[in-house]
Structure formats: structure tokens, C-alpha cells
Amino acid sequence: MGRSVQVDATIHSYAEGCVQRRVIAEVGALVGRCAPGKDLVLQALPVPSRDGGVPLAVTASGSASKKTGKGSKPGSTLAGSLQLDEELVLEYACLLERLLPGGLDVVGFYLLCPAAAFAAAAAPLTALAAHAGRELSGRLSSLLLLHIDSVSGELSLRDGGPGAGTAALRPCELKLAKLLDQMVLLQSRYEVSMQLPVTSGRQELAAAFQAAADGAAAGAQGALGLVDGRLATEGWQLADVPAAADDGSAASTGPIAVELLLQPSSSLAMCTAGGGKAGSGLLRGRAEGGAVGQVSIQGCLDCRACLHRREAAAAAVEAVRLDVRRSLQARMDALLDAAEQQQEAAAAEAEEQQGRPHGGAAAAPLPPPPAHPLFAAAGDSSAPLLVSLPRRAFVAAAAAGGLPYCDYLFEGESTQAVLGRLQLLLPMPGLATAAVECLEQAVGRQAPSLSPSAALPLRAGSGSRGVGALPCSALVVGAGAVAVLALAVGYFSLGGQ
Structure with a gap:
């Protein structure tokens, strides 16, 4: 086992709750701290939906017919079973990191989905992690990918760094701990x-x-x-x-x-x-x-x-x-x-005022908003x-x-x-x-x-x-x-x- 990461126990409780509610698919950002000798994952925050669409869906086939939102581009179909709106996920991650204090970053993403779907999507998920690493200001060398099994609630963590390759994601050692109580x-x-x-x-x-x-x-x-x-x-x-x-x-x-x-x-x-x-x-x-x-x-x-x-x-x-x-x-x-x-x-x-008719019963043009x-x-x-x-x-x-x-x-x-x-x-x-x-x-x-x-x-x-x-x-x-x-x-x- 390579990289050792501590994950707050509340994330495991959240995963169990998703299983009880029978949530099939969900994607979100991981908030935590990456420092020499200390990798911490503190919170898992789901990406909000947009225009009635969802950022992640499990599809029955490899088609990209299911749209991610009204008027939006279809997302990338992952290995014929997961459909991800990568643009929305990255936008959310960039917004989220600007709400964080120093020391904390968006350290990766989580996907709640069936185990087979996650395993088949290694290459697109590696690409997502690489893209996010370039977009986020934290410039972390390696982002994490947490899988939450939608059937059992089991957690497994992967390293989505540049060396992960396109065939597989490197496994990480996951340790559950009460971390939020230790933050100052x-x-x-x-x-x-x-x-x-x-x-x-x-x-x-x-x-x-x-x-x-x-x-x-x-x-x-x-x-x-x-x-x-x-x-x-x-x-x-x-x-x-x-x-x-x-x-x-x-x-x-x-x-x-x-x-x-x-x-x-x-x-x-x-x-x-x-x-x-x-x-x-x-x-x-x-x-x-x-x-x-x-x-x-x-x-x-x-x-x-x-x-x-x-x-x-x-x-x-x-x-x-x-x-x-x-x-x-x-x-x-x-x-x-x-x-x-x-x-x-x-x-x-x-421009609107210039197009209004002058004279007669037309109202006097309003002054433009102040610059x-x-x-x-x-x-x-x-x-x-x-x-x-x-x-x-x-x-x-x-x-x-x-x-x-x-x-x-x-x-x-x-x-x-x-x-x-x-x-x-x-x-x-x-x-x-x-x-x-x-x-x-x-x-x-x-x-x-x-x-x-x-x-x-x-x-x-x-x-x-x-x-x-x-x-x-x-x-x-x-x-x-x-x-x-x-x-x-x-x-x-x-x-x-």
C-alpha cells in the first residue's frame, strides 16, 4: 500500500446514510489538508445539481443520450456506465476552494456508485484529477479519488496523481479517525x-x-x-x-x-x-x-x-x-x-434608451446606472x-x-x-x-x-x-x-x- 490518508469518521457515517437512502450515484469534492507526512480528508461535499440535471448518473448502456442539464452539453460517458458532467464538477471545486481558509484545499473528489462502474472508469477519472490539479489554485501534485460503494457503503481511496496512469488508480491506505476535533x-x-x-x-x-x-x-x-x-x-x-x-x-x-x-x-x-x-x-x-x-x-x-x-x-x-x-x-x-x-x-x-421613441406620451429616458x-x-x-x-x-x-x-x-x-x-x-x-x-x-x-x-x-x-x-x-x-x-x-x- 502506498500513500497513507486519514479520513474523518463523519464521511463514513455519510456513506452509510447514502446507502440507507438508496442513493445510486453522487459526485462531490473532498475538502482536507495535504502537508508533508500528513494527508487529511475532512469533508465530502456533493456537487449541486444545475437546471434540473445531475452531475453524475449511472447509465444502463454506454450511450450519452441522458443529458446532464437543460441547455448544457452532454457529459463524458465513463466506461459505458457512469455519465459525469466534468465541467460542472470542476466549476464547483474552483468555487469551493475560494470559501476555504488557508491550510485547507480541495484535495480530490468522491464518487458514490456501484463498484464495477468505478473500476471501469479509471482512465476518465485520472483525467478528471489531472484537469482539476491544473485548474485549482492549490496546485497539489496529486488529487485523491474516494469511491463510496452505493451497495455496501464501503470506502476505498485512490491516488489520481500523474503517475497513476490510464489503466488503474494507485490504491491508498485509508484510516478512519476523528479529525475535525483536532483542527485548530x-x-x-x-x-x-x-x-x-x-x-x-x-x-x-x-x-x-x-x-x-x-x-x-x-x-x-x-x-x-x-x-x-x-x-x-x-x-x-x-x-x-x-x-x-x-x-x-x-x-x-x-x-x-x-x-x-x-x-x-x-x-x-x-x-x-x-x-x-x-x-x-x-x-x-x-x-x-x-x-x-x-x-x-x-x-x-x-x-x-x-x-x-x-x-x-x-x-x-x-x-x-x-x-x-x-x-x-x-x-x-x-x-x-x-x-x-x-x-x-x-x-x-x-442602448435601450436610444431605441425608445421620443415625443408624445413616451416617458423621459432614465439615466443609466452609475459606472x-x-x-x-x-x-x-x-x-x-x-x-x-x-x-x-x-x-x-x-x-x-x-x-x-x-x-x-x-x-x-x-x-x-x-x-x-x-x-x-x-x-x-x-x-x-x-x-x-x-x-x-x-x-x-x-x-x-x-x-x-x-x-x-x-x-x-x-x-x-x-x-x-x-x-x-x-x-x-x-x-x-x-x-x-x-x-x-x-x-x-x-x-x-
């Missing part, structure tokens, strides 16, 4: 201040966003850190923190404070919209030449990570650094997509326009199966919007009435007297372990960009019926 939550602050050019082209603007995300992440790369006020090293574990020594899970205890020790901002390399040191050469020179204005994007990020209590403290710092990149990229993805949608809505409204701040800056290139990043909100871990999921709020949205979107992706009844925690403030609403460290009032209650006193880490980066993935649109396309 960590929290840090990270301040960003970015000057970005507004360009007339979508591609150039995306390149500018990508360089900003790369520059911000580069500032945290290699940084040392303090965990609960103590220098994080490989020589001690998170369990050595007094508050984490009682086997308290992330669902029942507060976060452990982490502080990143960054270089002074003046020594950080600046980046340009067209590429440069942080931009990886994306569209070099094109964004600068097409700039029609500037915006200043600022915020103090609530960064979190979730790790096993028996991991080294140094791993906690690395997980927080990774969360900086993931969280910033998710926010800027959403911000850029919202800008484009609002600009398109304004253009459509203006998004990113595009409003195009009219005034003399001074950057201040734009707040979408704020991060976390749902109580106890309501989400023991893990702290998050989403991002735009100005004017309430925490109910977070719960509504999460319920589309996470099949957890407790989310309907779950508590939502949003500790970030919009930059435009901060009182002038507040210092950067006070801009994010972390709650310092009985379970906060002193996080409220944690100062922000300042970082100033140049222009940059993010590959566009529409969060809100993706939510509703997955949940639409």
Missing part, C-alpha cells in the same frame, strides 16, 4: 494598499489585477511569524499553545493569533500593470499604455488558517501566507467581475479613486460541519447574502440560522482617528486568545491583477433550477 483555527491581519491603472480593455485590466495579487503575495513570501506571541519554528507544535492543548476543535474554540514579520514596505519590489517583477511578464507594456485612470484599493484583510493541532508552528505561518494570496485573489476576482457587469448593465441601459468605481476613474486621471475591497465574512464553524467557511460582501450587502450563497454550495441545514462574523470595515467608513491596527476590530472574547491586540502588517504594492472567475455568477448558476 489561526487568525492574522494583513493590510494592503494598491495603486491600479484603469484600462479600456478587459484583458489589460485583468493583467493589472494579476500583478497586484502577485505583488501582495510576494511581500509575504518567506516571512517569519509569531504564533501566540512565540516565534514559529519546526521545533514546536500548535498543541503546545495552551489554548489548543485541550483538543478543542475549530468549531468550539477561538482562533490563535498569528503575526507575520514582514520587511519594511519601502524595500518591497514595486510592480507594473504590464508585468515586471511581480507581474510575471503578463501583457508587458500594454496596460500602461492603455491606462485611462487610476484607483486606489485598500483594506485590512482578515486572514485565517485551519491546521491539525499536531502540526509544527511554522506550518501555521505558511498557511496564513497562502491565505493572503487566496483571499486577496478572491476579492479582486469579485471586484473586477462586478465592475464589468455594472459597466455592461450601463451600456445596455443606454463601477473602477471605471468611474476613467473620467478623472488626475487623482486615484479610493475603492474598498469586498469584505470577508466567516460563518460559524459549528454550523458548517466543523470548518470555517467564508464569503465576501460588497457595499450594501448584509450577512444574509453570505448565508444565501453558502447554502447554494454547502448542504448543511445549520447554515440557515448560522452566526456570521465580519470583522473587516470598508475603508471609506473608517473614522479618521483610527489607526491601521484599529481598522479591523478583532473580537477579544473568552475564546479569542488575544487576537484583538494583534497589529496589522502594512504592505504597499504596485499595480497588478487576477485571473477572472465570477463568484456570484457561479453561485447562482450552480444553484439554479
